[in-house]
Amino acid sequence: MTDDSRQPFSRRHGYQPSDREIIIREEAPEEFRATVLHISGEVGLQSSTLLAIMCRVLRKLDQGNWSGSYIWEEVQALIKGCEWFCVYDIAEAISTYLAQYDSEQAHAFDSAINEYFREAGIGWQLIDGVMHTRGPEAFESSVRGAVIALDAAALPTAGGEIHEALRDLSRRPNPDLTGAIQHAMAALECVARDICGNPKPTLGELMKRYPGMLPKPLDDVISQAWGYASEKGRHLREGRLPDREEVELVVGLAATVATYLAAKSRNTKIQ
DSSP: OOOOTTSOHHHHTTOOOOOOOOOBSSOOOHHHHHHHHHHHHHTTOOHHHHHHHHHHHHTOOOOSOOOTHHHHHHHHHHHHHSOHHHHHHHHHHHHHHHHHHOHHHHHHHHHHHHHHHHHHTBSEEEETTEEEEOOOHHHHHHHHHHHHHHHHTTOHHHHHHHHHHHHHHHOSSSOOHHHHHHHHHHHHHHHHHHHHTOSSSOHHHHHHHOTTSSOTTHHHHHHHHHHHHIIIIISOOTTOOOOHHHHHHHHHHHHHHHHHHHHHHTTOOOO
């Protein structure tokens, strides 16, 4: 039996705050910068090791001859003064370092960081040492579910496109919003080609040739989404850059429909 007597009251008794609405993405508040240091100490990382990691990430010279409070002061100065996206780079580097020596420590670090993200309304999540975008619950459920369903349906290309869409949304310092749209719709197109047994037409063409692929009026919704993706993702005009909420909507929709088609493909091919 694990001794949890050293855990805080809230954890011992299963209390936790509700997830806040996501309000922070391209920012690293001072509280988060402090949290990275605090959690590093909680999992047993020495300040000298932390300094070495930070110097490597920030391309700073590690003097190597500091001791005691001077090391801690330098650590604080570095994390306070760096660009917002570098703080997330530092968190990734700490997790990766810990994973080399103790997977439990790395997991504890990742879990604590993610708990803070949810409490603070920060739209990121640390998974196996890599920062990924975090969206509303419905978005997370649809996208993660799609990845699992596409893998189960032996559609690795489509699954890879969903992964690329998430990577585009996770890019720092600036997400590739148009790239996310393109990859999400490419995943849907890939699944549609497979279920129709026709590897060449575009999704728009497939929708016209195989009207039974999707139930009505969902087929009209996807046709409109394809047109939107063409305008916003491939033929972008000046001043028409989509906002993140629009992109998450398109990615989530494409992921949901791809999941539906992947399940359908196990039973039949569309004629």
